[in-house]
Amino acid sequence: MNDNGAAAERLFGGIEAGGTKFVCVVGTGPDDIRAKTRIDTTRPEPTLDHTIRFFREFESSGAEIAAIGIASFGPVELRERESDYGYITRTPKPHWSHTDMVGPIAAALDVPIGFDTDVNAAALAEGRWGASRGLDTHVYVTVGTGIGGGVVANGGAVHGLVHPEIGHVYVPRVEGDTYGGGCPYHDDCLEGMASGFAMNERWERRAEELEGDAFDAALAMEATYLASGFRNIVYAIAPERIVVGGGVSEMPGLIPLVRSKLVERLGGYPGLPEHAGDDFVVPAQLGSGAGSAGSLVLAELALQRRFATG
């Protein structure tokens, strides 16, 4: 994925398909967006129709889009051998379970289509233009209403049976925390204990509204849970960096506290000084643009695959 001249001349389309809006862009990267629109996420058909219209209108000006990437909310089916490849599989969002995302876009626009989760796309984008630029093996974790994560290794996003669901790794309960947990599936997972949703329920107000001792207590607990979750990531994946985005990650002082608590939790194993460095757990750089930028990386990877397989 070098930013060489030939690649820079190609225009890619990107769709960040979220539960409340679809952000559609055409460009070569986050600093070179030639067109952009925001479409409310209503029902699948009108939303996808509107999306297709945006790209068609762009192409009607004579410019050509080489490939399109879709960075989607999920869960999604990423295994190409499956008959529902490219679908949102089952989601609490009304009307969107079992929605074919890739099919209609591919049929209408006849270009290679890349498809992955929004967080895998964000991880790719942070690797290409953001906080994990130049690294081979890295993880992006978003801590917002929920907690999700994307993993990049060996030149691509990692997904097997399904995509990583980093929010659901185990975390030990913090002593004295009596909150029951906010995950309907687990009483002991990172998302259940440390998402924005969980913080709101535990502290009975939004994280941004906490002050004084209440803020300090919430910050310490949040950092402890995140550090426990990141320990599992360190040992399972051995990333070179963990990039943290999402609204909750902006709590003042959170990232430095996660760093020191992670070092405690690693307990000196494997004893790498890098795990204690300021550049191991870092804030995301692309902010809310990560999903969009990531959709452009998905497009480029789809084009490369097309070339590679003839």
Added chain:
Amino acid sequence: MNDNGAAAERLFGGIEAGGTKFVCVVGTGPDDIRAKTRIDTTRPEPTLDHTIRFFREFESSGAEIAAIGIASFGPVELRERESDYGYITRTPKPHWSHTDMVGPIAAALDVPIGFDTDVNAAALAEGRWGASRGLDTHVYVTVGTGIGGGVVANGGAVHGLVHPEIGHVYVPRVEGDTYGGGCPYHDDCLEGMASGFAMNERWERRAEELEGDAFDAALAMEATYLASGFRNIVYAIAPERIVVGGGVSEMPGLIPLVRSKLVERLGGYPGLPEHAGDDFVVPAQLGSGAGSAGSLVLAELALQRRFATG
């Protein structure tokens, strides 16, 4: 990594570098080993000298070795940009901390050298010839005296700052288990609670010697800890399969019990029927030959990289 004719004609050398022995082979795969020797692991210099002599003697017959793979005990340095790339970094094994493994072999034999952990190599071998054949994203976990694991995704073994250390993911303590844990770094990790070492300490005899109710209790606890650890693997990596090897994994009934307890621990999320299937957690197929076979895959990958980069 197709088994095409051209590749099959090339001979690779492999070194499974373990703490008690080095197993050196020449061949194309586990079913086509042309030469093999076992060298006691003494001090580094004589052990590596002996290893080099084995390959030189093989080549003196006129046959050519195209590349050599080293599947090493660790921890090892896998980042090529580091000055100690190819070293065993620090190990409790006397004399072997900070030992250059790749350098002497490369200098003596002048072929591309692949280098990775023994467990990453075993994961690659199970993917090439064993229990995860044909899969893209899979994990190999060995449960023996210790617990280690290798991860394969996007065509290669995963390693970033360091290699995965799957034995050290967090697992919640099983109710009623008063054993303090066998890991010097953590009081709550998979290896500390579920390794063969931990079982011996907890039950005050070897797993193979447990009978009747004591066996059933040990089996249930072992399966519970493994399932908890595997839950973290499922959510962090989303593998298509988890392959389990090592002596402890051969306890009768263990793998089916791990399967059912893993399903409990996933709690219905993400709700994939595949996670409940008999082909998700499976026994290793290559047995004690996985490391050797993996060293041959490392050799082949090293040769491919040499071609790719000119």
